[in-house]
Amino acid sequence: FGARWFDEDWNAQFDTEAWANTTNFYKDLMDESGPAGYASNGFNENLSMFQQGKCGMWIDATVAASFVTNADDSTVADKVGFALAPDTGLGKRSNWLWAWALAIPAGTDNEGAAKEFIEWATSKAYIELVASEEGWANVPPGARQSLYDNPSYQEVPFADMTLKSILSADPLNPTVDPVPYVGVQFVAIPEFAGFATEVGQEFSAALAGQQTAEEALEKAQALTTDAMEAAGY
Incomplete structure (x- = not known):
């Protein structure tokens, strides 16, 4: 939908039309077609539903492919199809790329x-x-x-x-409009974990019907702005 965490000057972007379209589309889609209690479901819950044939479409990490095609665990193992993450025709897909890596602590003795x-x-x-x-x-x-x-x-x-999914995810150029950060769906700065957790909680509250999408976005804008100003951006 063209949304991004920040513009090129590190201003939070939750007050933009792109974020409103994104959030409302997702909430409307899940309210209409999603499972009961979807707002509290995580990877394992969605995996279980898909394996039991109770979920028709699941967008998540490529590593899940082996789980849903394993006949020992999945009742739909021979009925699963795969596609690239969706987009809206703006040139960027909703790839999910975090940071799976093997690291060595600086203080190790081994x-x-x-x-x-x-x-x-x-x-x-x-x-x-x-x-x-x-x-x-x-x-x-x-x-x-x-x-x-x-x-x-x-x-x-x-x-x-x-392979196509891996190659199409570009952490250095992740969004439709330019951004100052590295990361597809996360921002590679130390402050991210703190404000992103709070943003996620606001979105979850909206999905659970505890507030509107507009209220969640307004709060996300405010708390992210406060966090970035406190960090000196």
């Missing part, structure tokens, strides 16, 4: 061992080990480019769409 583990856990040998023990659908999907050149992995129903 830096060498940690490096060896990371090298092993992202190696071709580890991928082949997982494939032999758990099947190709369960190998880590984002560790190696070469995985997507492997004929065996190319047979996995979601392999091609996963």
